[in-house]
Amino acid sequence: MRSLHPGNGFFASAHVAALALIVALFALTASxxxxxxxxxxxxxxxxxxxxxxxxxxxxxxxxxxxxxxxxxxxxxxxxxxxxxxxxxxxxxxxxxxxxASHMIYATDDDPAYYQLVDIFKFGLRDDIKKHFPNGVSYPGIGIFTREIEGKTFVSGVLAGGAAAKGGLKTGDEILTVDGAPFQPVQSFRDKVGSEVTLSIRRERGGPVSVIALTPERMEPGAAFRTAMKESARIIEANGRRIGYIHVWSYAGQDYQDLLEEALSSGLLKDVDALVWDLRDGWGGASPDYLDLFNARGPDMTFTERSGETDYASFKWKKPVAMLINGGTRSGKEVLAHAFKTYGYGEVIGTRTAGALLAGRGFLLSDGSFLMVAVNDVAVDGVRIEGKGVAPTIEVPLDIPYAAGADPQLDKAVEVLSEGTRG
Incomplete structure (x- = not known):
């Protein structure tokens, strides 16, 4: 709309009264x-x-x-x-x-909103100060969920979180929270630190059970790091000690540092083999993360006067198997493709998401989040977008009413403990 100010033609020869009439008519017809x-x-x-x-x-x-x-x-x-x-x-x-992948719009009713804002925090730091004056966090219990045939199922449980402590398992159908329909964020607003009751069904057509949980204030990056550290465990099988660790997010070098620490000096340093779980969560991984498993590279350690040893370059030289599924996406798919192509070990599970574009995050004027795919991506000349990476050993996992069963992990343990496949 043109503004009315001297010099724009409206004042050139019009009488004040005529101008008033023109303005009135313009307002009636053009506004x-x-x-x-x-x-x-x-x-x-x-x-x-x-x-x-x-x-x-x-x-x-x-x-x-x-x-x-x-x-x-x-x-x-x-x-x-x-x-x-x-x-x-x-x-x-x-x-x-x-x-196209990496095209996501999310609001503050969705855990992905907070997780993605945290992942893109460096590019969004000015907007984050405006919309998150106290830092990026949300009320939750530490789960991923999936809608299947109109029902809500737990598809992942973060180790060390409220859900894991309360006994919630992958495959549980969530019916209500405190008697109301489940909402992944809204159900826990104003309830952090207070006990809530979840009504769940663990068996198809089975009875309804009640689980008591205490929601937490979750900072996404911290929650993923804690879950990664807490997931590390040793599985005994056929006289061998199989290490396991789940990397939920790879959006940052700190996750790779945690993995190297666990393998070089932490709980998993003396195991006979490793299950590297890249299922679900978020990508962001760099291709050079695979250098950890390049057995031909050198180890380099520094030993202090006290006898304390630190690694400057650590290489895992024992067997390793990777777990993938339809939630393995983005940078994790780069790792899966290279791990399989260059023969680092078996890749077990189901085909990855086929979501390999480069995305950029934006906070819109109302604080909602938009991710836009801003670059196409190829790995060794191969375009994974829309195709995904197939495992070397296909093992499905049916989420509904799984009751915590994990046949993909079971197969990986079998392969690493017995050297079998197929």
Whole structure:
């Protein structure tokens, strides 16, 4: 809309009264109706997300999509949505039309929102100060969940977290929290440090059980590091000691440092073989993390006067097997591809997500989060996006009512303890 100020032509020859009439008529004919103005304001975040996709998506042709048409198709759903979940669904449906990974919209009702903001914290540090004055954290119990046939199942439990302490297991169907429908964040708001009761079903068609848990204030990076350290354990099989560790997130060198510490001087230093679990969680891994398992490289240690030894370069020279599944994504898929291609050991589980683009995170004006794929990625000239990495030994894991059973881990232990496969 043109502003009315001297020099723009409106004052050149008009009488003051005539100008007033012109302004009045212009306001009647050109100003948006009140309802339209409200809709435009409501759509601000939707339009902001659409613009960022247009400007930042790695393919300037947007995979051949008429982006204006895509936006126009999903905008009414966003405007008609009731609540944050409905609006998020509309934006994610728009993003899904590009058929690309690393296209995610999330609000503060979703644990992924906090986890992704923390992963992208360096690029978002100024916005984080605005939207998270006390740091990035959320109320939770330390689980991943998956919707299957309209039901909510636990798909992963973070070792050392409230859910693990309370006995929740992978495969449990969550029915209610304190008698209300389960919501991954909302169910625990204002309940940190106070006991809640979860109604669950562990067997298909079985009885409902009640588990008491105490939600915690979770800082994503700290929670993943704790879960990684707490996951480390030794499994005895056929006279061999098999080490196990689960890397839930690889978004930072600190996770690799924890792995090297566990293997060089920690709990797993004297085991006979290792299960390296990269299932679920988040990627971010660097290809050079595989150097740890290059047995042809040198070890280098420093020994202090006190006798304390520290590794400057540590190499794991014993057998190792990798666990993968459909939740193994992004940088973890780079590791899976190379681990398999260069013969480091068996890769056990199911095909990875096929989600290997490079993403960038944005905090929108209302504080919600948008990730946009900003680079295409190839590994050794191979494009993994949309294809994934197949295991060398296929072992499915049916989540619903698994009661904590883990046939993929069982197979890895079998392979490492007996040298069998297939």
């Amino acid at each position: 948006p109706a009140p309802g339209f103005a409200r809709e435009e304001a409501k759509a601000e975040v939707f339009d902001e997300a659409a613009r960022l996709v247009r400007w930042k998506f790695y393919d300037p042709k947007l995979h051949g999509k008429d982006w204006d048409a895509v936006v126009a198709r999903h905008r009414p759903d966003y405007l008609a949505a009731d609540g944050k979940q409905g609006r998020a669904a509309a934006i994610n449906a728009m993003l899904a039309e590009l058929n």
